[in-house]
Amino acid sequence: xxxxxxxxxxxxxxxxxxxxxxxxxxxxxxxxxxxxxxxxxxxxxxxxxxxxxxxxxxxxxxxxxxxxxxxxxxxxxxxxxxxxxxxxxxxxxxxxxxxxxxxxxxxxxxxxxxxxxxxxxxxxxxxxxxxxxxxxxxxxxxxxxxxxxxxxxxxxxxxxxxxxxxxxxxxxxxxxxxxxxxxxxxxxxxxxxxxxxxxxxxxxxxxxxxxxxxxxxxxxxxxxxxxxxxxxxxxxxxxxxxxxxxxxxxxxxxxxxxxxxxxxxxxxxxxxxxxxxxxxxxxxxxxxxxxxxxxxxxxxxxxxxxxxxxxxxxxxxxxxxxxxxxxxxxxxxxxxxxxxxxxxxxxxxxxxxxxxxxxxxxxxxxxxxxxxxxxxxxxxxxxxxxxxxxxxxxxxxxxxxxxxxxxxxxxxxxxxxxxxxxxxxxxxxxxxxxxxxxxxxxxxxxxxxxxxxxxxxxxxxxxxxxxxxxxxxxxxxxxxxxxxxxxxxxxxxxxxxxxxxxxxxxxxxxxxxxxxxxxxxxxxxxxxxxxxxxxxxxxxxxxxxxxxxxxxxxxxxxxxxxxxxxxxxxxxxxxxxxxxxxxxxxxxxxxxxxxxxxxxxxxxxxxxxxxxxxxxxxxxxxxxxxxxxxxxxxxxxxxxxxxxxxxxxxxxxxxxxxxxxxxxxxxxxxxxxxxxxxxxxxxxxxxxxxxxxxxxxxxxxxxxxxxxxxxxxxxxxxxxxxxxxxxxxxxxxxxxxxxxxxxxxxxxxxxxxxxxxxxxxxxxxxxxxxxxxxxxxxxxxxxxxxxxxxxxxxxxxxxxxxxxxxxxxxxxxxxxxxxxxxxxxxx
Amino acid sequence: xxxxxxxxxxxxxxxxxxxxxxxxxxxxxxxxxxxxxxxxxxxxxxxxxxxxxxxxxxxxxxxxxxxxxxxxxxxxxxxxxxxxxxxxxxxxxxxxxxxxxxxxxx
Ligand code: HEM
Ligand SMILES: [Cu+2]
Numbered sequence: 001x002x003x004x005x006x007x008x009x010x011x012x013x014x015x016x017x018x019x020x021x022x023x024x025x026x027x028x029x030x031x032x033x034x035x036x037x038x039x040x041x042x043x044x045x046x047x048x049x050x051x052x053x054x055x056x057x058x059x060x061x062x063x064x065x066x067x068x069x070x071x072x073x074x075x076x077x078x079x080x081x082x083x084x085x086x087x088x089x090x091x092x093x094x095x096x097x098x099x100x101x102x103x104x105x106x107x108x109x110x111x112x113x114x115x116x117x118x119x120x121x122x123x124x125x126x127x128x129x130x131x132x133x134x135x136x137x138x139x140x141x142x143x144x145x146x147x148x149x150x151x152x153x154x155x156x157x158x159x160x161x162x163x164x165x166x167x168x169x170x171x172x173x174x175x176x177x178x179x180x181x182x183x184x185x186x187x188x189x190x191x192x193x194x195x196x197x198x199x200x201x202x203x204x205x206x207x208x209x210x211x212x213x214x215x216x217x218x219x220x221x222x223x224x225x226x227x228x229x230x231x232x233x234x235x236x237x238x239x240x241x242x243x244x245x246x247x248x249x250x251x252x253x254x255x256x257x258x259x260x261x262x263x264x265x266x267x268x269x270x271x272x273x274x275x276x277x278x279x280x281x282x283x284x285x286x287x288x289x290x291x292x293x294x295x296x297x298x299x300x301x302x303x304x305x306x307x308x309x310x311x312x313x314x315x316x317x318x319x320x321x322x323x324x325x326x327x328x329x330x331x332x333x334x335x336x337x338x339x340x341x342x343x344x345x346x347x348x349x350x351x352x353x354x355x356x357x358x359x360x361x362x363x364x365x366x367x368x369x370x371x372x373x374x375x376x377x378x379x380x381x382x383x384x385x386x387x388x389x390x391x392x393x394x395x396x397x398x399x400x401x402x403x404x405x406x407x408x409x410x411x412x413x414x415x416x417x418x419x420x421x422x423x424x425x426x427x428x429x430x431x432x433x434x435x436x437x438x439x440x441x442x443x444x445x446x447x448x449x450x451x452x453x454x455x456x457x458x459x460x461x462x463x464x465x466x467x468x469x470x471x472x473x474x475x476x477x478x479x480x481x482x483x484x485x486x487x488x489x490x491x492x493x494x495x496x497x498x499x500x501x502x503x504x505x506x507x508x509x510x511x512x513x514x515x516x517x518x519x520x521x522x523x524x525x526x527x528x529x530x531x532x533x534x535x536x537x538x539x540x541x542x543x544x545x546x547x548x549x550x551x552x553x554x555x556x557x558x559x560x561x562x563x564x565x566x567x568x569x570x571x572x573x574x575x576x577x578x579x580x581x582x583x584x585x586x587x588x589x590x591x592x593x594x595x596x597x598x599x600x601x602x603x604x605x606x607x608x609x610x611x612x613x614x615x616x617x618x619x620x621x622x623x624x625x626x627x628x629x630x631x632x633x634x635x636x637x638x639x640x641x642x643x644x645x646x647x648x649x650x651x652x653x654x655x656x657x658x659x660x661x662x663x664x665x666x667x668x669x670x671x672x673x674x675x676x677x678x679x680x681x682x683x684x685x686x687x688x689x690x691x692x693x694x695x696x697x698x699x700x701x702x703x704x705x706x707x708x709x710x711x712x713x714x715x716x717x718x719x720x721x722x723x724x725x726x727x728x729x730x731x732x733x734x735x736x737x738x739x740x741x742x743x744x745x746x747x748x749x750x751x752x753x754x755x756x757x758x759x760x761x762x763x764x765x766x767x768x769x770x771x772x773x774x775x776x777x778x779x780x781x782x783x784x785x786x787x788x789x790x791x792x793x794x795x796x797x798x799x800x801x802x803x804x805x806x807x808x809x810x811x812x813x814x815x816x817x818x819x820x821x822x823x824x825x826x827x
Numbered sequence: 828x829x830x831x832x833x834x835x836x837x838x839x840x841x842x843x844x845x846x847x848x849x850x851x852x853x854x855x856x857x858x859x860x861x862x863x864x865x866x867x868x869x870x871x872x873x874x875x876x877x878x879x880x881x882x883x884x885x886x887x888x889x890x891x892x893x894x895x896x897x898x899x900x901x902x903x904x905x906x907x908x909x910x911x912x913x914x915x916x917x918x919x920x921x922x923x924x925x926x927x928x929x930x931x932x933x
Contacts, residue, residue, distance in 0.1 A: 185831075194830065195903030286903060290910035297838035297914070301845050301922060313932050315852055315874075318925030319845070326921055330914075567830040567901060675850070679857045 001553065003545045006523050009554045014106075014519035016580055025580040027111035030517050032118050033097025034415065039122060040089040045486070046129070047081035050074050052479055055439070059472035061460045071456035072139035073158070077132055079142030083258065084166055085125045087400055088211075091265040092117070092176040094407065095204045097415075099180065101510035102198045104189025104528060106521050106561040109182040109651050111577055112620065115584035117175035123592045124168030127599075131161040138162035141454060143251050144225070146236040146244045151229045160599055163226040168595045170219050174662055177211035180204055182654045186563040186573075189509070190550060191528040193569040198508050198531065199282060202289050203268025206296045207261055212658055213300070214257035216666035220673070221250035224763070230601065233752050233759035235673075241756035243681035245310060246673055252303035253669065260299040262396065264292060266403035267334060270356060273410050274338055276506045277353040278345025281532065284337040291330040291337075298327045308379045317376050324374035331367060335360075351420075354429045355406035362398025362436065366391060369444070384454075387447030390440045397436060405432075405485065410504065412492055417515035419499035424488040431481030438474025442467050501541065507532025512541040524549030524636070525562070528569070550635045562635055563644070563651065574633045574641040575651065578623065587616040614777060621781065624652075625790040625798075650797035656804050667767065667812055674760050674819065686757035688750045692824030696744045700817040703737025704810035706730060707775065711803040714782075721793040725786050731806055732779035738813040739772030745820050761820050768816035775809040778802045830899050833908040837888045837915030841922075844881035848923055851877055856932035874926040881923060885916040 001009075016026035026032065053074050057065045066074065096114055100107050108114055131137040138158050140149040149159045184205040188197070224235045225247065234240035236247050275282045282288065304312060304320035338360075347353060369391040373379045382388060409425060412418075446467040451458065458464055502511040512534055513521060524547045530536055537543070547553065550571070551560050559577035564570060594609035596602075625645070632640040644650045678684060707730075714727025746765035750758035782802050785791050791798065855870045862869040891897045892905075892912045899905050 193901065193903075195901065286906045287910070290907050290914070293834065293907070293911055294838065294914040294918075297842060297911075298918060300842055301918075313852070313856060315925050315929045315931045316849060318929045319849055319922055322925060323845070323918070323922040326918060566828060567899075567904065679853055 001547065003523065003547070006547050006552070006554065007518070007545070010520045010523060011518065013554060013557055013579075014559055016519065022580075024585050025582045027107075027115050027578065027580060027584070028519055029096050029100055029108045029111065029114060030519070030521075032114045033093050033095075035118055036089055036093025036096055036121070039118075039125070040086050040093055043081050043085040043089070043125060047078055047086055048479060048482060050078040050081065052475065054078060055472040055475040057456060058458075058468050060469065061458050061462070061465050063457055066456065068456040069139065070135070072141075072454075073132070073135070073137040075454055076138050076141055076162075077128070080138065080162065080166070081128070082396070083142060083262075084169055085121075085128065087262045087396070088173055089121055090404060091204075091207060091262070092121075092173065092180075094265065094269075094404075095180050095208075096176065098411070098510060099183055099201065099204060100187065101513065101517065101521055102508050103184065103187060103201060104192065104509045104512075104522065104526050104533075105183075105187045106525070106559070107187075107577055108179050109187055110179050110655060112581060112584050113175050113179055113655075116588050117172035117179070119585045119588035120175070120591060121169055121172035123588055124165050124172070124595070127161065127165040127168065127596070131158070131165070136161065143255065144247075145251075146225060146228075146247050149225065150236060150244075151232070157599070160226065160229065163222045163229075164595050164599045167219055167222045167226075168592065170215055171591070173211050173215055174659070177208040177215075177662070178655050178658045180208040181212070181658045182651060184208070185566050186651065186654060187561065188564050188569060189526050189528045190562070190564060190571045191569050192564065194567055195286075196528055196531050196569065199271040199285060199288060200268040200508075203264050203271070203292055206292050207264045207268075210257050210261050210264070210296050210299075212662040213665045214254050214261060216254075216662050217250045217669040218254035220666055220669045221247055221254075224250075224673070226598070227759075227763070230598070231753070233762070234754075234756050235677075235759055237756075238682055240754065241677065241681055241683040241686055242759075243677055243756075245307075245680070246676055248307050248310065249303070249676065250669060250673065252306045253300075255306065256303045257296075257299045259395065260295055263399045264296065266359075266400045267292065269403045269407040269410075270338060270359065271334075272508065273352050273406055274341055274356055275345065276410075276504050277350060277356065278342050278347045279505075280341060280345030281507075282337070283340040283344055284333075285531070288334055288337050291333040294330040295327060295334075298323060298330065302327065305374060305379070308376050309383050321374060321376050325371060328367065328371055335364070351425045351429070352406040352410040354426065355402045355409065358429065358433050359398055359402035359406070362394055362402060366394030366398050369394060382447065384452055385447040386443045386451045386453055389453045390443035390447055393436075393440050393443075397440075405429075408485075408489065411510075412489065413499045413503050414510060414515050414517070416493055417499060418492060418495065419497045419503070420488075420492050421495040421497050422488065422491050424484050424491070428481050428484035428488060431477055431484065433481075435474050435476070435478030435481055439471050439478055440474075442471035442474065446471070502534065507535040509533055509540075512544060514541070514545075520559075522549065523547055524552030526550075527637075550637060550639070552636055555633075562641060571635065571639060571641055573644045573647055573650070574635060575644045583616065583620055587613060587620070590616060618777075618781065625785060626795060627789060629792055629794040645797045646794045647797060648800045650801065652797060652801045653804065656801050660804065660808050663808070667815075670760075670764065670767065671815070671819070674764070677756050677760065681756065683755070684757070686750065686755040689757075689824055690745075690749055690761055690820050692821040693744070693748075696741045697817055697821045697825075699737050700741030700813055703734040703739075703741065703772075704814045705734075706737070707734030707806045707810050708803070710734060711799070711806045715796070715799040715803060718786075718791060718796055718799055719793055723786065724791070724799075725783055728779055728782045728786060731802075732776055732783065735772050735775035735779060735806065735809060738809060739769055739776065741817055742766075742768035742772060742813065745817065749820070764816045764819055768813050771809040771812055775806050778805055830901065830904045830908075833892065833897075833899050833904060834911055837885060837892070837908075837912040838918070840884055840888060841881075841915040841918045844877075844884065844919060845922055848874065848877050848881065848926065852926075852931060870931055871926075874931065878923050878926045881919050882916070885912075885919050888912055889916055 016022040057063050184201050227233045228235050234242040236242045236244045301323040305324045446464050523545045526549050561575050562571050563573040565572050590612040597605040630643045632642050634640050710727045710730035714724040718724040742765045749761040752759040752762040864872040889912045892908050
């Protein structure tokens with residue numbers, strides 16, 4: 001087979017549907033990455049327009065441009081859109097587009113999940129836009145503090161749009177994070193051991209892990225607040241055993257890591273581009289990896305620095321102040337590694353490099369003002385002033401937008417396969433840089449003069465007039481600059497001058513392919529021996545196109561790839577991907593019905609949507625099975641691998657591990673909330689305690705013991721080639737017992753609207769019940785599989801996956817039941 | 828997976844002990860605790876004891892990560908896990924040092 005035949009064959013196997021219909025059925029990471037990025041930039045423009053409205057309003061004293069009610073919506077939506085609908089999705093889009101290419105494989109781990117995540121993002125984002133168009137957008141500030149955001153002080157639907165819409169969007173963040181984690185750990189080119197991974201992959205991996213542990217507290221907070229607003233469960237009402245500070249803890253437990261979730265991918269972009277711009281290699285690869293890891297961890301110990309003014313005891317303040325100063329160290333390590341890289345190389349002032357310099361200058365200042373506000377007495381002065389908004393824009397714009405602009409200009413030739421023709425970009429950079437600093441330096445200053453954030457207007461006597469006008473003029477210069485970048489990019493896409501391959505002379509794998517990229521990325525997969533494969537082997541692209549790598553011969557109509565051992569990069573499984581389908585968009589539409597029903601309080605459509613999603617999930621997973629065993633398959637170069645469905649640690653198992661990590665964080669946050677209310681909230685002890693029942697507790701506990709044992713039994717019986725229906729049925733029975741015990745607990749809990757104690761127990765019980773139902777669904781699925789002949793001693797992957805979920809259900813089931821019954825038993 | 832574990836363990840333990848000590852402080856302040864041990868008020872004694880334990884655990888982890896029996900076979904993973912090991916220890920010492928000298932519950 002010659003290169004052209006191979007290309008044709010692979011294209012028929014891998015191509016998405018032609019035309020715009022293809023958007024709805026594509027599961028290809030290149031398509032979806034581009035869709036993510038375009039949508040995210042659409043939201044960046046909307047958020048930017050809102051920023052312009054803010055600056056128009058503040059340009060003059062006593063401005064009559066917008067009233068306070070509208071102004072509240074404008075700044076809330078600006079912050080919300082920029083954080084949730086621009087920054088995070090931009091990372092997801094970039095990672096989805098780039099990772100398989102840079103790791104030398106053909107797609108991400110779960111292609112349909114990529115599509116599902118995209119559509120959840122698109123639908124959730126549209127909900128927010130609808131709210132804005134109708135003038136009922138959220139208006140409580142981007143961190144939505146109760147009691148302001150509670151039903152008493154914000155009776156309208158505005159806040160519900162935030163809580164429900166953002167949770168919907170978060171589904172896409174969690175989906176992408178699971179996907180990215182498994183892809184980086186398992187879906188790499190053979191030979192790419194951990195130390196040979198491109199640095200961007202390390203950053204993306206760390207960011208994804210942070211999303212998995214950082215977002216669940218926010219999702220929990222949103223669920224609790226929405227339940228409080230809709231049904232009156234008093235989680236955040238101090239007079240009924242709740243505490244509004246609980247929200248602040250949950251929010252910032254997410255919110256501070258969020259800042260690093262935004263910064264780390266940008267740092268990944270910098271670490272990738274900078275060495276190429278300086279014609280050298282990255283200095284201190286191991287140090288950078290360690291520093292990024294340290295940063296990720298430390299950032300989880302800082303959340304209280306957003307709460308320095310809430311009256312927390314001194315020692316608590318001191319812990320978080322100390323930890324906050326500590327993060328400057330790993331950030332410094334990275335900055336020095338970058339400076340060292342520049343020192344070592346020969347920097348060339350090409351366009352991406354200009355944006356990187358813009359980053360350095362801005363981010364260092366942002367970091368310094370950050371250390372200033374980490375010092376408690378200073379923060380008491382600056383809290384809630386324009387100084388803080390100025391600081392956060394130095395970090396976010398400097399630390400994210402400049403690097404992303406650098407990334408856009410760097411990878412644009414890859415996306416389009418074209419050369420930049422018009423040279424608007426340099427001028428645009430100058431305008432953005434000057435405009436940005438004028439706007440936000442002025443805001444630091446006026447903040448120190450006492451201007452609070454989020455005020456719709458001020459008086460001439462305040463003496464802030466001139467500074468605000470300067471700031472607003474600066475912001476218009478900035479906007480013109482961003483507009484020019486947009487025009488530059490559009491012109492680039494439209495002008496037809498083909499570029500050459502690898503225009504920057506980079507060493508990473510994404511340039512070892514024709515551009516724009518093909519649906520299958522690589523005609524055959526490379527074997528990696530160093531961190532910069534293209535430097536060692538400049539015509540790698542040609543060799544791969546000739547089919548000299550792995551999996552060079554298309555088989556059947558399979559979309560094939562392989563996975564590797566995490567540490568060593570030795571190939572370990574053969575994978576067949578699903579192909580184009582509309583299932584993801586359908587499923588996210590039904591998911592949307594669920595959220596919209598909650599929003600509009602159409603509660604009778606909620607169960608319909610839940611059942612709909614369950615049916616679709618069933619179909620989704622059912623399609624993965626095989627009716628007969630597959631012998632180990634050759635991948636070329638004399639290696640044969642078992643198919644993923646014939647192993648214990650299949651991609652689905654890995655995906656479950658990381659999804660359960662996020663889930664466990666959610667549950668952990670719920671327990672934290674319970675303990676927090678119990679020990680800190682006023683209004684405790686509750687008027688009545690839960691009445692313990694040995695029967696219920698005993699039933700639940702025995703279910704929790706039966707389930708895991710039965711699953712292990714089923715697995716070992718199946719491994720011996722015998723029928724394992726009995727074991728699976730026993731596991732189903734165990735799940736039913738847990739479910740019944742949790743349902744009884746919800747039924748008998750003290751009235752959840754009278755005290756936060758009952759409310760929390762109710763939520764704990766529903767968490768247990770939900771997982772019990774999930775385990776029932778899964779074990780029933782397994783029984784159906786066994787009966788229909790989809791399992792065998794070889795085809796065993798599903799036993800491990802479902803076993804994992806049954807184990808998890810048992811553990812949380814026990815904890816939930818103990819939390820309810822134990823206090824009563826002890827008394 | 829083992830290598831990932833080696834890299835993550837020390838900072839994870841830091842996070843756990845940081846939260847635990849913060850929680851302990853909350854508990855001590857929520858419940859009236861009084862008494863004197865070794866010339867220290869009981870609250871302070873508890874907190875300092877927890878602090879010392881947290882540091883001890885980190886030291887054990889570092890020793891383990893350096894020991895030839897438990898360290899990773901890959902030099903790169905060894906390097907990164909040593910670095911994160913030190914991060915865990917330093918972060919523990921630095922972020923919890925307030926238990927020694929700031930006032931509690933005020
Ligand atoms: C395009 C240029 C931008 C301008 C001119 C701008 C301007 C502003 C201004 C003036 C405020 C203060 C509103 C007030 O306190 O009354 C603000 C708030 C905020 N901005 Fe921006 N911004 C820009 C870009 C961004 C970006 C890129 C992000 C994040 C990635 C961001 C995130 C936020 C957040 C989180 C707030 C706080 C909202 C709140 O108080 O609830 N901004 N912005
Ligand atoms: Cu923070």
